[in-house]
Amino acid sequence: MIRRLWLTVAMGMMSLALAGCADRVEVERLAHVVVLGLDYEEGNFINVTFQIANPQVGSTDRGQAEKEPPTDIVSIKSTDVVTARELANTIIPRQLDFSHLQTLIISESMARSPVFHKTVSSLVRIPEIRREMSMIICREEAATFIKKNKPRMETRPHKYYEYMLDQWAIRAVVPDSNLNGYLKNLAGELYLVIYATTERLEDEIFENEALYRAGEVPAEETDPVQMMGSAVLKEGRMIGTMNGQETRYAMLLRHEEKVHSVISSFPDPLKETERVTVRLLKTESAKLKIDVSEEVPRIEAKVKLYGQLLSTEGMENYVTNLDHQELLEQTIEDVMTRETMDFIRRTQEEFRSEPFNWHNQVRKKFWTWNDYIRYDFIGKYPRAEVKVVYEVEIENFGKQFEPVTVNDKHAE
Amino acid sequence: MQITDGKIGAREILSMIVMVVGIKATDTTPNMMIYHAQNAAWLFSLMIGVVMLIPFLVLLRLMGRYRMGLYDLLVHLTGRWVATLIVAWMFVWLFISAALNTRSYIDIVNTLFFPQTSLYFMCLFFLLFSWLVAKRGFETIGRTSWLLLSLVVFISLVLSVSIWQDMNLSHLYPLLGPGLGDLLKETPRHASLYAELVLMCFMLPYATTYRSFRQGTLLGYGLSIFVIVLLNAYYVMVFDYPAVEHISFPYQQLTRAASFGRQVAHIEAIFLGLWIITAVMHFAIYLYLTAYLFARTFRIHEFEPLILPLTGLCLLLSGFPKNVVQINEIRDMVISSASIVYLALPFVLWGLKLWRDRSS
Amino acid sequence: MAFRSWNYLRSRAGLSSAQSESDPMRAFIDGQLTDDMLMNIQTLANLFDYPDNDSLKIRHIHIRALQVDAAVLYVEGAADGQAVERTIIRPCLENDQQLDAHQPAERINIIKQQLLPSLAVKESETYQELNDALLHGNTVLIIPQSSRAIIIETPGFEYRTVEMPQVEQVLRGPKEAFIESTDVNRSLIRKHIKDHNLRCEKITFGKRKQNTALMLYMRNIADDQTIQRVKKRIEQVESDAVTNLFLLEQSIEERPYSLLPSILLTERPDRAAAFLQEGHVVVLMDNSPVALIAPITFWALFHAAEDQYQRWVVANFMRLIRLFAMLVTMLIPGVYVAITTFHVEMLPTDLMLAISAARERVPFPIVVEIIFMELTFEMIRESGVRVPAPIGTTIGIVGALVLGQAAVDANLVSPILVIIVAITGLASYIIPDITLNFAIRVQRFMFILFGYMFGFFGLALYMSFVIAYLVSYKSFGVPFMSPLAPRLPASRDMFTRSAFRQQWLRPSNLSPKEKFKQHKPEGN
Known part of the structure; x- marks a missing residue:
């Protein structure tokens, strides 16, 4: 009897449960937004662009729908992302879902507007939104950017961003930017966000490859998107851009950031017109000495880099000649120091804040939060005395000892 | 040797303490700590731990001297009526905490994973399973906790490894947060965050020996504090101070950050599952303790059948608060108002003992 | 030979007809043998519904050595006919030395000591025992004027030979499996444990006490309380239909509705022996090519036979x-x-x-x-x-x-x-x-x-x-989860196991009398 009662109660509960849970959605009923674009519109509006992956294209042989496009792009004008999503559902038959959203694209005009911070901070409230979502700022409208971004080798857009992210993680010409980082750096310090564009700007051609910004890299007939350099954000608004080289120096001077592979060319110290290409690795954290005892902070940064010689256009022998080696190391150090000091001056004068996360190290000098706030490191940074020391050590010379020369003497 | 005599050893007590205290690092308690102690929340939790340890040691000493559990000790030292009053008060306190915590736990799950599902319905299921575990008896709760302890340790390790990349040690600075003065002022007010430790003393008669009880509680308490300190430090290290203050559920947010490379990146649902298992144990212990205290208040001998009606009552009560903010407010109030009692009780008992020793 | 009526028998046995109306056989089974040989044979014949029922065989012989007539009774199919002929009938008929004995007790002694070459011979004076003996394949020898009968073991049940295990197969390890005969199974276990401490108790159960099970345990290891618990549970089984271990398992388990078993059946003698040496109790029954092991833990189910051999x-x-x-x-x-x-x-x-x-x-x-x-x-x-x-x-x-x-x-x-x-x-x-x-x-x-x-x-x-x-x-x-939860001293043999040499401690969740299997290994 009791057993039967139990059974009834259990069955009742189960049936309740089967009817009750409202969050159950079959996976194919969802429209998975993989890229989200934000544009600034006049008034209090924003233009939200959803790029929705079409599962039936490029995922599996079974259930392939050949005539459908790989993604569907919808742009909705609205006051915020949530209402835009609701509006989008009047067009799209499937429920829009953000759980696979990993890329956020923001137009430069949006990033420079006061709406930007409002929108992003309300975006974080949506349960599915992840703080690890990458942020990209593009030169043009985000809607245009998303529409134009049709990589040739990747059918599915999320794959494109995924591969690009892995590249960025090591190359350091663009920063690694995500929502969490943005939300952490709102107290006046600079936050660097990936800068990208589909536009082609015909500027000049640089000898130093890192001097380009997005859109300036001289390339023809290829994927439309270029990602290079960074957009500079301060207190929740974009205030400028940096080129690839500046971004790279910002990364090198950060205390904690490891940079796996920087391939950079330097003027050949023995032949002025030629360049030497070196791969530099930052495997140790930068050593910082920060003195906050006086009114003006004094900062000394020491960065140790290991180098690998990749190519010598000038055909000089840097491998077996130890003097030449030292000369090369010296040149690299000098060039880098000079460029870095220029860059620091730019941050002090133009941006009036620092992108190096040095404030994190300054915190260590204080006991309480109030003391730190009172000291106002960011406010004092433009006047700070900064000294940068690079130590380059070339430890690997590649697989050739000496450059192979035409008409080699040994051959005779 | 008879092995199923209803008694539990040091290991079981240790793991129960972890389930009942250590798990607080994963609910909304860290919010409270971060609110009061800013980026020094980890230090704050450590300080509370130390402050609560002193009265607990006194209590242990007393129980060791008389070789009796807390209830018998209360009866012995304060007399029957005062003891009943104290136990009744503890029951009310624990019961309110249980209801509030249930609500707050379900709120977490509801907000982050099942936003459209009925909250009440989930509470019902959650408490149903807590009851199913609790009704199997204290022995079973203890042993299950012990079995799950390795799981807890394992999760903590996995979590630590998977968020390693996102951590930044420098976020912990400035070390003292709002300053030592503020921390010291807030510490005693929040001592009852770990008050379950005192309540576990009622369960001394269930332990095989006094020695194993002492060992289990102290080690378990140490481990719990370690976990709480560690997780509080993680929150600040991953999210940084001013930002972390705005996060309502830091542990769940942290598990969202957990990843092993890019492909195994969204594993928070697994953490949710393992967390829920420990939460069920947490509430099973709560329910068992409330039933015990209720029975002692009204001098009912057989108390295990009481667990079911109390669970139902808990379910009703958990439906009252409007939302999570209100819960946190009530919780802060409940915790700070009870702290003084838990801090003072052992010393009062100690004083009574001295007075008795002298008068006899 | 004439068969007398039931009423006559009843009156000789001193029973009123009302007393045993429900089960007429019952009354006779409870009775004792008389000194009337024909009467004894008659009773047994009635029990087996002779001659309508073809199973009981009665063979009248003349024992030459004693110069008396006797009757040999056996159940066809249960007793081995050749064995009856070889070990009972032939010696009785052919031995022609003249032995003088007039008292029935003397005669029985002579038969037992000098005539029968059989290994297992015993006496009995109740119908109950004779009945059981016949059903178990033994032969009963009844001589005149004696209220005691001789039981000679001649079981002849058919069973297959020892074969490879069908379910618990191994790559490394012994490859014998239990069969449907208790005797063979017991000897298979004995082969693994050559120890005088291995005790074998016979438990009869069922309403008529006709079902028997053998309970094996190590006297020096197994916990007395556990033994008593298993024994009591088996003795409490009421049904007569429990004729093998598969049914017995279901009759004695604590939670019949639970998904989890509380008893293990294994078809491997080596596993049974290993369980015995850890302090478990093993039960054997006829018609069951398995051994029942109780109590068990989760680990007994989780482990395979091969785990210790690899x-x-x-x-x-x-x-x-x-x-x-x-x-x-x-x-x-x-x-x-x-x-x-x-x-x-x-x-x-x-x-x-x-x-x-x-x-x-x-x-x-x-x-x-x-x-x-x-x-x-x-x-x-x-x-x-x-x-x-x-x-x-x-x-x-x-x-x-x-x-x-x-x-x-x-x-x-x-x-x-x-x-x-x-x-x-x-x-x-x-x-x-x-x-x-x-x-x-x-x-x-x-x-x-x-x-x-x-x-x-x-x-x-x-x-x-x-x-x-x-x-x-x-x-x-x-x-069930011991020695993991509660954690008890035991050699590590749960989800993983320690090296064989290191397993010197018996799992103490079974409360063994001797805690150690061997001395604690030195070093490593």
């Missing part, structure tokens, strides 16, 4: 695989349902897109799809067991290949589901014990249900209940 690394690797397989069997379908209906973010984007593309043309919700496939798989398995051997091989191929592929082609299920169900099914075969295997397979459906209800939240709730249940479950007073 080298340390191999054995532990196998066990980890097994643990993984167990979790896979139990959880994967539920987890799949939970993920695809609640936690889509957990899948890598590519896989999610692939699943969703394949699902788009499937008309049913995922939970229907998976239950359909799982049930199909269970049907394939069940039919594989029931199908006659010659056509059995086709089932696997038809079921697995054609059905799965066709279901996918017909858009009944999505391809990934076939993988999930196949992996689940494959993994379930790794669990060595068949009852645990069933338990886990049934649990799987519960997990699907809870995964469908609340995703990981539901899975976790149910999991916590399962773990608590496992921990609180007891087999003859021994906690």
Whole structure:
């Protein structure tokens, strides 16, 4: 009897449960937004662009729908992302879902507007939104950017961003930017966000490859998107851009950031017109000495880099000649120091804040939060005395000892 | 040797303490700590731990001297009526905490994973399973906790490894947060965050020996504090101070950050599952303790059948608060108002003992 | 020879007719033999419904040596006819030395001591014993004027020879299995344990006390309380229909409705011997090619026979695989349902897109799809067991290949589901014990249900209940998860095992009298 009662109660509960849970959605009923674009519109509006992956294209042989496009792009004008999503559902038959959203694209005009911070901070409230979502700022409208971004080798857009992210993680010409980082750096310090564009700007051609910004890299007939350099954000608004080289120096001077592979060319110290290409690795954290005892902070940064010689256009022998080696190391150090000091001056004068996360190290000098706030490191940074020391050590010379020369003497 | 005599050893007590205290690092308690102690929340939790340890040691000493559990000790030292009053008060306190915590736990799950599902319905299921575990008896709760302890340790390790990349040690600075003065002022007010430790003393008669009880509680308490300190430090290290203050559920947010490379990146649902298992144990212990205290208040001998009606009552009560903010407010109030009692009780008992020793 | 009426017999036996109306036989069984030989034979004949019932055979012989007539009784089919002829009838008929004896007791002694070459000979004076003896295949010799009869053991039940185990197969290790004869089984165990402490008790049970079981345990190791508990439980069995261990198991377990078994049946003598030496009790019965082991823990079900025979690394690797397989069997379908209906973010984007593309043309919700496939798989398995051997091989191929592929082609299920169900099914075969295997397979459906209800939240709730249940479950007073929870001193032999040399401590959850198997090894 009791057993039967139990059974009834259990069955009742189960049936309740089967009817009750409202969050159950079959996976194919969802429209998975993989890229989200934000544009600034006049008034209090924003233009939200959803790029929705079409599962039936490029995922599996079974259930392939050949005539459908790989993604569907919808742009909705609205006051915020949530209402835009609701509006989008009047067009799209499937429920829009953000759980696979990993890329956020923001137009430069949006990033420079006061709406930007409002929108992003309300975006974080949506349960599915992840703080690890990458942020990209593009030169043009985000809607245009998303529409134009049709990589040739990747059918599915999320794959494109995924591969690009892995590249960025090591190359350091663009920063690694995500929502969490943005939300952490709102107290006046600079936050660097990936800068990208589909536009082609015909500027000049640089000898130093890192001097380009997005859109300036001289390339023809290829994927439309270029990602290079960074957009500079301060207190929740974009205030400028940096080129690839500046971004790279910002990364090198950060205390904690490891940079796996920087391939950079330097003027050949023995032949002025030629360049030497070196791969530099930052495997140790930068050593910082920060003195906050006086009114003006004094900062000394020491960065140790290991180098690998990749190519010598000038055909000089840097491998077996130890003097030449030292000369090369010296040149690299000098060039880098000079460029870095220029860059620091730019941050002090133009941006009036620092992108190096040095404030994190300054915190260590204080006991309480109030003391730190009172000291106002960011406010004092433009006047700070900064000294940068690079130590380059070339430890690997590649697989050739000496450059192979035409008409080699040994051959005779 | 008879092995199923209803008694539990040091290991079981240790793991129960972890389930009942250590798990607080994963609910909304860290919010409270971060609110009061800013980026020094980890230090704050450590300080509370130390402050609560002193009265607990006194209590242990007393129980060791008389070789009796807390209830018998209360009866012995304060007399029957005062003891009943104290136990009744503890029951009310624990019961309110249980209801509030249930609500707050379900709120977490509801907000982050099942936003459209009925909250009440989930509470019902959650408490149903807590009851199913609790009704199997204290022995079973203890042993299950012990079995799950390795799981807890394992999760903590996995979590630590998977968020390693996102951590930044420098976020912990400035070390003292709002300053030592503020921390010291807030510490005693929040001592009852770990008050379950005192309540576990009622369960001394269930332990095989006094020695194993002492060992289990102290080690378990140490481990719990370690976990709480560690997780509080993680929150600040991953999210940084001013930002972390705005996060309502830091542990769940942290598990969202957990990843092993890019492909195994969204594993928070697994953490949710393992967390829920420990939460069920947490509430099973709560329910068992409330039933015990209720029975002692009204001098009912057989108390295990009481667990079911109390669970139902808990379910009703958990439906009252409007939302999570209100819960946190009530919780802060409940915790700070009870702290003084838990801090003072052992010393009062100690004083009574001295007075008795002298008068006899 | 004339057979007298029932009433006459009743009056001789001093019984009123009313007393035994319900069961006329009962009264005679309880009685004692008389000194009237014919009367004794008559009673036994009546018990067996002689001569209508063809099973009882009565052979009248003349014992030459004593110059008396006697009767030999045996049950055909139970007793070995050749043995009766060789060890009883021939010596009685052919021995022509003249032995003088006039007292019946003297005669019996002479027969026992000088005539019968049989090994096991005993006397009896109750019909009950004679009845049991006959039914167990023994032969009864009745001589005139004696109220005692001689019982000679001549069991002749048919049984097969010792063969290889069918279920618990090993690559390394002994390859003998129990058969349907208690004597053979006992000797198989004796072969492993050559120890005078191995005690063998006979327990009779059932309403008529006609069923017997042999209870074996190590006198110096097994806990007395446990022994008494098992014994009492067997003695309490009322039914006469319990004729083998499979039925006995169900009659003596504590929670007949539980999914978990509290008793283990093994067909391997070496396993039974190993359990004996850890302090378990082994019960043997006729007609059962297995040994019953009680009490057991989870580990007894989880471990395979081979685990101790393989080298340390191999054995532990196998066990980890097994643990993984167990979790896979139990959880994967539920987890799949939970993920695809609640936690889509957990899948890598590519896989999610692939699943969703394949699902788009499937008309049913995922939970229907998976239950359909799982049930199909269970049907394939069940039919594989029931199908006659010659056509059995086709089932696997038809079921697995054609059905799965066709279901996918017909858009009944999505391809990934076939993988999930196949992996689940494959993994379930790794669990060595068949009852645990069933338990886990049934649990799987519960997990699907809870995964469908609340995703990981539901899975976790149910999991916590399962773990608590496992921990609180007891087999003859021994906690099921011991010595893990509660943690008790024991050599490490749970999810993994320590090296064989290091297993010097008996698991103390069985409260063994002698705690050590050997001296604690020095060094390493």
